[in-house]
Amino acid sequence: MTASHLATADRSPVLSAAPESPTAVPTAVPAVGAAPRPASRRERPRVAVIGGGRNCEHEVSLATAASIRRALDADRWEVLGLTIGRDGVWHRVTDATPGAGADAPLGEGPADSLAAALTLLADCDLAFPAVHGPLGEDGTLAGLLELAGLPYVGAGVRGGALAMDKWATKLVAVACGLSVAPGRVVTAEEIDRLVWDGPVVVKPVAAGSSHGVTLVRAADRLRPALDAALALDDRVLVEEVVQGREVDIAVLRRADGTLLTGPALEIGVPAGRLFDTGLKYEGAPDFRVPAELPPAALASMERAARQLFAALGCDGVARFDFFVTAEGRLVLNEVNTTPGMTEHSQVPLMFAAVGLPYPRLLDDLLAGADRA
Template sequence: MPEPTAPLHPPTRVAVIGGGANDEHEVSLASAAAVTRAVRTLGLDAVPLTIDRAGRWRHTDGAALTPSAAVALLTTCDAAFPALHGVHGEDGAAAGLLGMIGVPVVGSPVRAGALGIDKWVTKTVAEAVGIRTAPAVLLRRADAIDALPLDPPFVVKPTTGGSSNGVSVVRQADEYAAAVELAREAGDDVLAESFVTGREVDIAVLRDRTGALRSGATLEIGVADGALFGRAEKYDGSAQFTVPARISEGQHAAIEQAARTLYDTIGCAGVARFDFFVTDDGVVLNEVNTSPGFTEQSQVPRMFAAVGLPYVDLVRALVEATFRDDD
């Protein structure tokens, strides 16, 4: 493997986009800052750009950019690395813009972003290719919430939310209305999903520049029985991660196969994270993240570091994959 400081070819100038007009703004800024450091370590010219909470483009020093100026700057770059999480970015919006202006994207294209961010659609696709998910009911904004959609306990969450925003567990009937209201603060459509008891185990997959799929190690999230892996635990440093996960070879193989199948089915590129529950009855898909958190301490870099691909080399692999040998 080349030394991290060796310059890459063909890209020499990479835009890194962070922020976003959504409730994952701060998380995205942290991911973008880490990616920018790695790009510079690789000897490349990093061009950091921020989308503020109102959707306006800015230099990272805060100076405003008109949309036309942002496009002009982006088109001076050989590639763009959108470290954006959530709607108006991860959902295919950023990939669509970059594709329209002819800037190669580090990461998934429009289709994968749009499919992956919608948890209901993800479940539908997964079930169609034989990957088990928890029983669920979709609640549109106009749907009444008079009757319980499932027997408690069940999880209520926005279909397009991230970072566990708007997620809660309904353990008794009188908690249902408040749970839906909380979820609708983070998105119009809401998913009520049967609570799954099992180990929370994630895996990440990327396609490298040769076209080969590469998997990171499995990662187990330590949470108390019956608890959620919520936003606070994700970002306050209290989460307990075990890499590789304490699961059998057969369970690992089932998770890896399901992740690779979904990666190809929804059309991912770059890296994607696949979250599962390992239960006594088998593996159950939780969700797919086509633009996962990407600081040095985030889950995906931990998974790849465990298989010999440290953070800077992971960024290298993602940038190089944008210019695949078989393209």
């Protein structure tokens, strides 16, 4: 199917795809690290694993955090579990509690429970944030840990904020010479000026796990899709439909500062569907590692992922999601700086395929966070 696009009555410009051949990466300022802390005298460093969050990805974040806590080597790490409730109240976690295990809250509201959580964090050596989505992955939690002077896994404030914003990510990608799906940002005030011009994908600018994402094939389904996306964000991205295979790749910064690229992973998606929330979490997703790609296409994908890792200011591990068209063209879909991190998520599966099993991957990430 030929890609179509959505326009406005005044024909406001949209973001155009850049030429496919990559250009040099803009020089990236290294992500700011946490302030140095005194060396721990503990035999096992204490790690705060933070899950939950005040957003639509709360349950996914609980699963990620619980999986990390269970997989960390108890002979090497002392683990403190913290959960941010949907209401913003912080809890201390005990895995003995059914469900995800949040015990009594640390306070009555977000502010006093956060103050209590900071007291617990002050007695930790480093943190492993596992909060996907807004008020977590978007740099918010990184900012809190920066202010607390606590080393942490993953992207800093700038990298998290840029990558969480799908529109900003596309602008950076185009500046790097990478291809993206043409599209535009829409707010609630602009909805009535939109003119239907064929199938589009509608998604919140800053949300994850495919929440609020809709493939719109008919004009009468556009407004409900926009309303669903606007319920999660005040800006919506409307993009042309890209026909192609969905292929992911991950970049890991190891403790010595070197970058390791995992094998590409293809997501088996039924014809006419997106890799939406249903396919992700209802049943077993069809992940194929390694993805069958021509060597030139794989090399281009690795190069593009490393370019964006540097340009966005990523750290720890980040996942880069692409479409690969029938002609072999790579089109960036999005970047995840706090990707799903259960043992069966894409990133751990990729690195396990090259001999880096899940517990060792977590050890690598923590060692990288503590290198500052």
